[in-house]
Amino acid sequence: MNQIGSIIFLVALILFSTFLNWYVFQAVKTVTSGIEAERIRQFIHFGYWIVFGSITIWVVITFLQIFSAGEINSSTQSALNVFLTVVVTQLVCVVFLFGEDIVRNLQAGIGFFLNGAKDFTFPTRSSWVSVLAILVSSIPFFSFVYGINFGKHNFKVQKEVIYFEALPDAFDGFTITQISDIHSGSFRNLEAVQKGIDLAKSQNSDLFVFTGDLVNHKAEEIDPFLESFSQIKAPYGQFSILGNHDYGDYVRWPSKEAKSENFENLKSKHSKLNYRLLLDEHVTIEKDGQKIQLLGVENWGVGFKSKGDLEKALVNTFPEDFKILLSHDPSHWDQEVKNHPNTIHLTLSGHTHGMQFGIDTPIFKWSPAQYRYPNWAGLVEESGRYLYVNKGFGFHAFSGRVGIWPEITLIELRKGKSRS
Structure with a gap:
């Protein structure tokens, strides 16, 4: 400003x-x-x-x-x-x-x-x-x-079972734990944060994914929590992407070189967490001789940095492949993903935090976030393609949560038609 x-x-x-x-x-x-x-x-x-x-x-x-x-x-x-x-x-x-x-x-x-x-x-x-x-x-x-x-550490597990006809048989019942928006620079209570980490670990999922915003501004913010978050492990691996805060765009730097050095340092933190950072690329997850593709893009968001390259991440994938995309900002799904000719079956996002304020009940949901993001939390579907928006693990600016609690998502993939 x-x-x-x-x-x-x-x-x-x-x-x-x-x-x-x-x-x-x-x-x-x-x-x-x-x-x-x-x-x-x-x-x-x-x-x-x-x-x-x-x-x-x-x-x-x-x-x-x-x-x-x-x-x-x-x-x-x-x-x-x-x-x-x-x-x-x-x-x-x-x-x-x-x-x-x-x-x-x-x-x-x-x-x-x-x-x-x-x-x-x-x-x-x-x-x-x-x-x-x-x-x-x-x-x-x-x-x-x-x-x-208290509310900012009131961690909740949100469970979703999603059915896909295109899901390979071997992945019927495959589970994914997702957390997003750690914002480690806001944390002050390591013991309270550990409770959320233990809750994520206790899901015992096949795959773990983190969908961006590791820090508020600087790579060093995650240092006190490296050992804690590296405890989260899954048999089929731990994967992560970048969020808009991870680029250091919201803080003044003494030079372009300092900002670039911070960004490279931030990327190296993911390996110290034992997370495979996906930068506009994909990896193949194989189980019992069958495969799914896990894609991850850099941040792409309306009104925010739009650096992610979906086409690059899709190189050497095919329309018939079952694909899961990690993309930090849910507006990416609205703008590019849901209508892409190369079908992406499930997109996992975060970013909104549900504005950390609102009402979230099975009967009624409201948050100021809905006036900025049409899909601000939870599961949505359009033409058989799904988006799940995690409400975030941490918090930023306002160091609290009112009605919109920090979330750990457990997704179970099932073979077949939706039973909702």
Whole structure:
């Protein structure tokens, strides 16, 4: 972001935060209006502005630090956590207050029309609406507190059984464990991370794949976790690809050479993890004399680096081969993969994190990610070709997860028609 863009962003941030602080303050004033002691009311009001004004100042300073350093680090994550918690909490409160304001303005308009200006009085706020707004907004507040402290390590296994008529008989029942978006630079609790690794190991799958974003910015971020993640092994191998964060594009480097050196170092980390890094290529997985092709491409995404070369990865494969593609960004499937003349039966992606915030139940799913990615999590199918989007193992920027838990995917390949 250039200097002018940074200034515009910060001004907009200050105005937005001030507006939210002022609007929610209307509920605070209404709720405290019943307190007879004026000094106590003034103390509460003053305390409100001290707390939320300080948060606004802290967040603005934090963004200045981010713009200066060119990256989000551990010292700036805390402010971002508080900022997101406060903003979401306040927005929920504002929804109730704004709804009440619509009703109040309608009542005022009708009253003015019927009674004229002489007897007109604008309806006051209802204390019960303000109390309700504050109570309901406490739900996202405590959800974010949980997500920041516990939710980011609340690892879940998502199991999917997918049927393919073209699957070779020998691979009927073949299992794949997938993790994605480790973002090792965000981790602080090795013991909590190990629980997720142990959960991945316990699936005892035939094949293990990692679908990109090993780090946030720099190759060295994975160093404290090399031994831990290298524990994940599978009889038919461990394979990996690159994600958009692995290229070092989101941090300032002293020179092009330094950035290039970091990238080469990042690629070497995969071998230290005992992961075979697939760079626009494929490998043949053989079982009982039958074969499937596992392809892996560099990052390809709409709005992000589009370096992956699918055609190169497909060299020496045939339409009749059963193929699985590792591609970090699910937009690749939408744009190139699902309609490719050389059929790719299953694509495994990550990238979205499900925005680390939302609702994920068997009945209802929602996340802000859906407004950017039509396929933001889970399994989708089109014309017999499947995409699975993993919600990510780690986290970035916001160091928490609310409703969208870190995921380990277990996929079982089955021979035959879909039974869904």
